[in-house]
Amino acid sequence: MLNMPDNNLIVETVELVKRYPMGRQELVALKGVSLRFCRGEFSGVIGPSGSGKTTLLNIIGTLDVPSSGSVRVLGETVERLSPAAAARLRSRHIGFVFQTFNLLPVYTAYENVEFPLLLLGMGAQERRRRVMAALEWVGLADRANSRPAQLSGGECQRVAIARAMVKEPALVLADEPTANLDAENSHHILETMQKLNQELGTTFIFSTHDDKVIGYLRRRIRLVDGRVAADETG
Amino acid sequence: MSWFVIKGILRDRSRSLFPLVVVTVGVALAVFLDAYLRGAQDSIFAATARLATGHLRVVPRAQAELGNRYDFRFTLKDIDSLVSSLSQRYPEISWHPRFRFSGVIRSRKTGLPGMPFTGLGVDLNPEGSERKRLRLGQGLIAGGLPESGGAGLGFRLAQQLGVVPGDTVVIVTTRADGELMEIPLAVAGIIRFGVTALDRQLLVMDIGEVQTLLGAGHRATELLGFFQHGFYDDRRAVALARSFNLQPAGGEEQSAPVMQALRDAAGFGSLIELINSATGLVVFIFVLAMAVVLLNAGLLNSLRRYQEIGIRLALGETKLQVYGSLLSEAFFIGIAGSLLGTLLGLGVSWYLQTHGLDISGMMRNASVVMEDVLRARIAGRTFFIGFLPGLAATFAGSALAGLSIFRRSPARLTRELAE
Ligand SMILES: Nc1ncnc2c1ncn2[C@@H]1O[C@H](COP(=O)(O)OP(=O)(O)OP(=O)(O)O)[C@@H](O)[C@H]1O
Ligand SMILES: [Mg+2]
Numbered sequence: 001m002l003n004m005p006d007n008n009l010i011v012e013t014v015e016l017v018k019r020y021p022m023g024r025q026e027l028v029a030l031k032g033v034s035l036r037f038c039r040g041e042f043s044g045v046i047g048p049s050g051s052g053k054t055t056l057l058n059i060i061g062t063l064d065v066p067s068s069g070s071v072r073v074l075g076e077t078v079e080r081l082s083p084a085a086a087a088r089l090r091s092r093h094i095g096f097v098f099q100t101f102n103l104l105p106v107y108t109a110y111e112n113v114e115f116p117l118l119l120l121g122m123g124a125q126e127r128r129r130r131v132m133a134a135l136e137w138v139g140l141a142d143r144a145n146s147r148p149a150q151l152s153g154g155e156c157q158r159v160a161i162a163r164a165m166v167k168e169p170a171l172v173l174a175d176e177p178t179a180n181l182d183a184e185n186s187h188h189i190l191e192t193m194q195k196l197n198q199e200l201g202t203t204f205i206f207s208t209h210d211d212k213v214i215g216y217l218r219r220r221i222r223l224v225d226g227r228v229a230a231d232e233t234g
Numbered sequence: 235m236s237w238f239v240i241k242g243i244l245r246d247r248s249r250s251l252f253p254l255v256v257v258t259v260g261v262a263l264a265v266f267l268d269a270y271l272r273g274a275q276d277s278i279f280a281a282t283a284r285l286a287t288g289h290l291r292v293v294p295r296a297q298a299e300l301g302n303r304y305d306f307r308f309t310l311k312d313i314d315s316l317v318s319s320l321s322q323r324y325p326e327i328s329w330h331p332r333f334r335f336s337g338v339i340r341s342r343k344t345g346l347p348g349m350p351f352t353g354l355g356v357d358l359n360p361e362g363s364e365r366k367r368l369r370l371g372q373g374l375i376a377g378g379l380p381e382s383g384g385a386g387l388g389f390r391l392a393q394q395l396g397v398v399p400g401d402t403v404v405i406v407t408t409r410a411d412g413e414l415m416e417i418p419l420a421v422a423g424i425i426r427f428g429v430t431a432l433d434r435q436l437l438v439m440d441i442g443e444v445q446t447l448l449g450a451g452h453r454a455t456e457l458l459g460f461f462q463h464g465f466y467d468d469r470r471a472v473a474l475a476r477s478f479n480l481q482p483a484g485g486e487e488q489s490a491p492v493m494q495a496l497r498d499a500a501g502f503g504s505l506i507e508l509i510n511s512a513t514g515l516v517v518f519i520f521v522l523a524m525a526v527v528l529l530n531a532g533l534l535n536s537l538r539r540y541q542e543i544g545i546r547l548a549l550g551e552t553k554l555q556v557y558g559s560l561l562s563e564a565f566f567i568g569i570a571g572s573l574l575g576t577l578l579g580l581g582v583s584w585y586l587q588t589h590g591l592d593i594s595g596m597m598r599n600a601s602v603v604m605e606d607v608l609r610a611r612i613a614g615r616t617f618f619i620g621f622l623p624g625l626a627a628t629f630a631g632s633a634l635a636g637l638s639i640f641r642r643s644p645a646r647l648t649r650e651l652a653e
Pocket of ligand 2: 053054
């Protein structure tokens with residue numbers, strides 16, 4: 001892992017520090033986190049609540065900037081990106097799966113999955129092909145015209161995964177994707193993501209404290225109080 | 235992408251219905267108000283124009299300088315050639331001479347003391363337009379019109395004199411040569427003009443007979459012009475009068491003709507300004523109120539859609555793109571609402587334009603000289619007076635409300651979304 005060639009390096013953080021002002025004091029959520037993620041990894045950041053998992057994923061996902069230190073994602077230095085450039089990087093190369101499924105309620109499953117492709121300005125035919133393929137990956141092709149309100153929690157999360165995957169991004173960030181799901185649905189979506197990881201080579205970084213998720217991970221990074229306490233593969 | 239936006243608007247009624255209703259109602263009100271005020275103005279002006287000043291009035295210079303006070307000794311000479319030259323020069327106007335005079339009238343029969351009257355000599359030719367304009371046919375209560383001699387009396391005047399058709403009255407008035415004389419006149423008919431002052435004072439005769447009796451052949455005290463299209467067009471009337479007065483015929487002579495627009499002849503200038511600025515002001519207030527309501531709706535909307543907007547930002551839409559799509563939603567809603575509102579307002583205005591509203595009951599004791607039937611009038615302006623402001627208000631409301639997007643920090647998105 002240490003001697004991976006650079007073109008396989010997809011995310012690299014160097015001495016990441018994130019401070020939040022808290023009145024007169026400040027809260028340090030990340031206290032110097034240095035990590036490297038390579039193409040095709042199926043890894044997760046695990047740790048107790050408040051340990052900084054979401055903060056780290058946000059910074060990697062260009063939704064936040066570090067107080068100090070540096071992050072490179074897909075060759076871009078995140079802390080130097082303009083908001084518009086960060087948005088472009090997200091829309092092209094990064095997929096998100098959230099704890100709550102966060103589909104757009106007025107649109108159908110099909111339209112929710114289509115949305116990232118519209119942002120990319122993709123042609124109608126190519127869009128249709130990709131959306132249907134993505135819905136098939138998650139086993140919901142027959143629910144394409146259902147609205148989120150008509151879908152179960154597990155189905156919503158699968159639509160959300162299809163939405164994250166449809167543009168075939170290099171990187172998918174999933175912040176506690178199973179927190180609102182029962183065991184059966186959790187296994188289902190984890191198997192789906194594992195399959196996509198193997199078939200498409202997409203890099204996955206999870207944040208979780210769910211043992212079911214941890215069981216699937218090939219690399220586990222343990223975060224304690226804003227520091228990397230362990231980083232184990234296998 | 236805009237299809238995506240439209241789908242969102244159509245499916246999420248709470249996003250579109252309220253603003254749509256607000257815009258529709260606001261625009262419809264503005265459109266109707268514009269047509270209604272124009273119609274009300276028409277109806278005030280129409281009565282004044284018919285009975286007193288025309289849309290344009292030509293009077294001798296000396297009379298013009300007196301303003302609203304009449305001195306009937308001042309007359310226009312060569313009235314026929316003046317009419318034909320004006321008709322040639324201003325084909326959009328039809329010209330009609332009238333002869334006003336005044337004096338004292340009494341009944342031969344009753345011997346009651348005399349009372350003041352105003353005489354009006356008009357063209358009573360049954361084919362002419364003056365009869366219709368003064369509504370003499372409709373107003374005739376008893377007897378006939380004095381087209382072949384005699385006089386028609388306002389019904390209150392006749393009542394006070396105690397005369398009926400067939401009786402003879404005597405008027406004392408000044409002839410053109412300045413001589414005071416008594417003239418006996420047969421009462422041909424009794425007329426209700428519908429305006430109290432006229433019913434009490436007016437005596438109508440054929441203008442030809444007035445000219446003969448007063449020794450004022452080919453003369454008239456005034457020449458009234460009416461737009462062929464029937465409505466008073468203030469701007470045009472003022473322009474015509476100005477152009478006429480620039481080339482004075484007859485120089486500084488007292489009897490030289492001077493042209494006045496209704497606004498000046500009747501002292502309506504400030505009323506017209508008032509109505510114009512009132513229309514502007516009311517439309518402005520509507521637009522402002524609409525914009526405020528829409529701004530609030532927009533603010534509520536962005537609160538309600540906080541999560542949706544958050545997701546879209548996280549998925550890689552820029553703030554500018556999200557803002558743009560909110561604006562295009564506003565654009566679609568604004569177009570639809572303004573269109574609906576304009577149609578609705580035009581529909582109601584059109585109804586009131588063709589059918590009219592009888593307000594004679596309300597006007598019985600009013601001192602304003604106003605037509606009994608109120609109508610709206612749709613003009614070119616009516617078509618866009620609501621449309622553009624409606625669109626602008628929707629746009630402005632959303633544009634202001636949407637600014638909150640730019641204050642959002644994407645760093646909080648995942649945390650907010652987890653809640
Ligand atoms: N915007 C913020 N302002 C202030 N403090 C914050 C902010 N965001 C996070 N924190 C703090 O930073 C620390 C790390 O938060 P973070 O959300 O990254 O933890 P987490 O590991 O994701 O926890 P959980 O498992 O509960 O999701 C916490 O103590 C949290 O209270
Ligand atoms: Mg978290």
